[in-house]
Amino acid sequence: MRKLTFIILLCLSLFIEFKGFSDEAIEKETSPLKPVSEAPFNFLDLNIENLDNYFKISTIAEFKNQNIKLLEELKTLLQEVSQDSSKILKPIIEKIALNLKSYEQLLEAKTSQKTAPPLILSTYSIEEALTIERTIRTLEIELKNIQDDLVDSKEELASLQDAFIKQKRTYESIKEPSEAKLVSGIQLFLEKLTLELTRLKFINLNERALEKEKTISLLEASLNNANANLFSTEEQSDAFFSKLEEIEKKWILSKELLRQAEAKETRILSESQNDAETSLLASIEEDRAEINEALLHNQALLASSEYYLSKVILSSQSLNLQEIRKIIYSNRAKLNTIRKKSLEWQLLSERQIQRLGGLLSQEPLETSSEGFNQKQRNILKTAQDNLLLIQKLKNEMEDTLFINTLLEKQVSLKSAASERWLQDILDFGKRIWKSFQDSFKKELFYIGKNPVTLLNILQFIFIIFATIWLSRIVLRALTNLAINRRGIKKSLVYRITRLINYLLLAIGMLFALSTLGFDFSNFLLVAGALGVGLGFGLQSIFNNFISGIIILFESHLKVGDYIELESGLKGEIREINVRNTVITDNDGIDVLIPNSEIISSKVLNWTMKSPYRRFHIPFKTAYGTDKELVQKVVVEAAKKVPHTLARIGIPEPQVRLLNLGENGLEFELVVWVSEQYTKRFGKASSDYLWAIETALNNEKIVIPVPKREIHIIHSDSNHPQDSNPSENNK
Template structure:
């Protein structure tokens, strides 16, 4: 199973590394590059559908107009109601055109996203890849042109909004004459509305008769009447806006009522959010924040929500030609938080599984918990990359570019990370194993993470060890397969002692010791061997097999058997030597004097020589 998973992982990785990516050179190229590429494409098979499509796309790219923005219009402060009506009408027209261009841009972005996924899923040798790249470049050029036009309309709209905002300060408004004009327009508006309803009924009658000629003529007449109706509506909106400005000039709360009438009268949905924003901003400036909040309606709340939503969706920057906004970043943050919370939840649940379950050991629980935890984190990471518009092929390119820096700066971290994965898969070291790294460091494994492994020594000290130490260095696992270990306990006796006597005495003592942890089989049994004849003693070693928890306390176990050996040698009158040296003097200077005892020994030697 592990081999199959590894094979699948390698296959997916190789596919991602060989997958194509966006050709930014084509996107940023000019007409000379497209013309040169067109000459190359024309030399290929003229009957091929791909070649014909590529030629058409290149011709379109060459014939695209220069992306220079049109000159922005300038507007002046209106001096009378007629100029105000003209300026307001022009503002609505600009907002309508801007909305159409934004809709076209959204459609282009959808097409570009589809093409991008096709490019990323194509291999570098795919014959359709150049077609995808050229089509993407064509869409990107059109998008850039639309963005410049939208930017120009936004600047013009902003300029008009500033002028409209100043109207209560700069324009004298005749409320009485405007009120009379509004009353006449409302009567005309009502009559025109009834006329349109009558025309609609008449149209349905003609449809039933099936007279196409009369229907066409009727349709033209109906369109003309509909245009008159729309113009009356625009005129009413302009008059209501002037009366709204008059109320603001007088700091009258009636301005809030005029706001509702303006929004109700405005039939066209285009520019509605901008209109609401303009009215609210003017109310805040001329009436104050508290009065404006007191008159806030459902429409005002909706405007606030729409404004916040638009702010969240406003692009901050682009990654791989994908716009990134505050909402994307918020979603990424939520995905990461949920990933860590869900991963931690599953990790705790698995670690708290029943400890008495023989089929689900502590090591298996922690291994499974860590694997699921990091798997969820990886899924959260790749989902976040998808939200931001970053694909795996782009990551592979970035990883290749940063490989040198990673190799020098993060080599230890990466090495520990990979070593942790190897330890979890091979399971040569498991939770609960008793391991020894060197003479002074041994203990139980309590945790294996991606970066490090924790062991607890017999002195109850937790030691955190980087995982690469277990891969690069020798590690002794005392409990890898079983809990049986042979202890080799050295001791020595005095020269002149019979070796067999020593062996018999120690073996008898071990046999009669009553230690229940001594292990004995046909192949594993206690023995005593003579190892060397040292400077001061004849040296032996006791080989004894021990089974159980006592093997995890080597110093304590060794001490137990050393005491047993000491008592056995003492009971059998076998002398245990200690280091000593004999000093022989060959000559002494006459000026050096010796103690009396030493002089007496010299005199005795002289007497013996004479005799």
């Protein structure tokens, strides 16, 4: 018994050990996805709170340690999953590592970006003031680029948020722990990381924009201080004069080079009429000579303004302020001329590059000779150099304009009290105008990548009202012209004026929308967007609009026509509008009918070809009446009615015998009526019936009255049926 008990206990212990070993093996085999104990979170059990908390850190060092643990866990999981899952996860984990590194760098850059405030000096030289102005312009360009990046980043954030939500739904749809859920969880973390990285970039860009605005504001204050505390020396004045003489010599030389370039271009164009590349290169080189001449011209204007500014600061008594004012105005006019030319050169250089692209598309590079390729490279390089020179010219023109403005202010300060008082008023007006311009140019919102300002909105409203006003003026002028001219149909004038009205409104709307930043250069894109809009909410409106255009172009329906619809509505067309047509019935009620209904349904036009209409007036006489007499009497009565049309080619009134009715002879008066009564059928019919009845009554012609015989049948034999029922007729 003891041996049996021992054997049973031994078997039980072996079974328990084997079961424990089996459970452990199964758990190890089926759960290779166990996360590292020190990992930030488990990818098989992710939630939004865990993902959000990952990016809520106190220090950069803490975030880096957290990232190290996360990457270690990902490497471990990469080794434990199957080969197929490993191929999917490997590029995802590499991208996670790169994004985490970028996130760390952005955090470090965020803590280090600080701009030192500009120094406030007691006096400023002309070069120092010009340096501050250049710095402000550079910062404004950088600020504009940052603002453009902010717009792009905002759009990217919205797209990434949608991608994250989509991946979150995919992850939550996998209920059981598996490799698929693990892969989806790691992808979800990558989407969250990309979203947070873009959000951090957006925050950094916004802080940089605020920092740039602050720096620009401080520099503008420093520049105002510099304008009020400028100084110069005789040595600086002499240096400016020497600089002016040297630049003028170069300018004269550049004019000679320009003449040579023009002569060379003329010669090449005459000799190489069929060589498009040689002609294009000669044209670009001639443009470059013009740009170089304009650069030296502007530098001469800058040196001249610097020289005279230095002299005015030194308060030389020999200076003629009136002559300096003339120089200021002359420099400003020359700058405007150079600015206009620079815009033309820029457009021309861009077109030349496009033209080169057209030449390259016509003859592939692999079929070209080596010399041809070299010539094309020279064309491209010269055109690109021209664009760089144009940008340099624009920057230097800003320097010249700034120094010229400083010179104008200094001359005002040195002028007499009366002149200074007048100049102060002008300067105050300029400042007020500039403040208005700044407020008008302040960006309110964006349409795509285009900023919309208050000025854009005011321009939009002005163009809309101006278009409506111009349209009314044109319509009134055309209408008055038609009234004063004989032989012009009112319906034709109406069609023309309506079409002109629609055309002017469409053009005005396009111009108005372009002021808000809408780009209509890509017509296919605009047509596609319009098609999408029509497919949803504008289909009915567009259908009625096109139907109205069709009605106006066709001559089947026009203003003044008397029509009858399938519904039985009769009336005169008063207006054909964009969306509907206005019909006035004989009771004076205006009815709005959608244009699409008129196009798609049957319409009876009573006055389409001719304004006259033939009426059919039925009447009866008793049997035995002289038909010839009836015809004579009724025709004479119809001719006396004023509505009857008496014109050559129009038949006279006729009387026709239609039917031998139950109660008498059924006749019909057929008569053509005048234009004014074509649309008044009820009134005209009443007048003709009135005249017919009067004429028949005067001739003692009987108008039959329907008779009815009633037979009374009694069921009682004591009351026999009347044998002569005709005595009971009533």
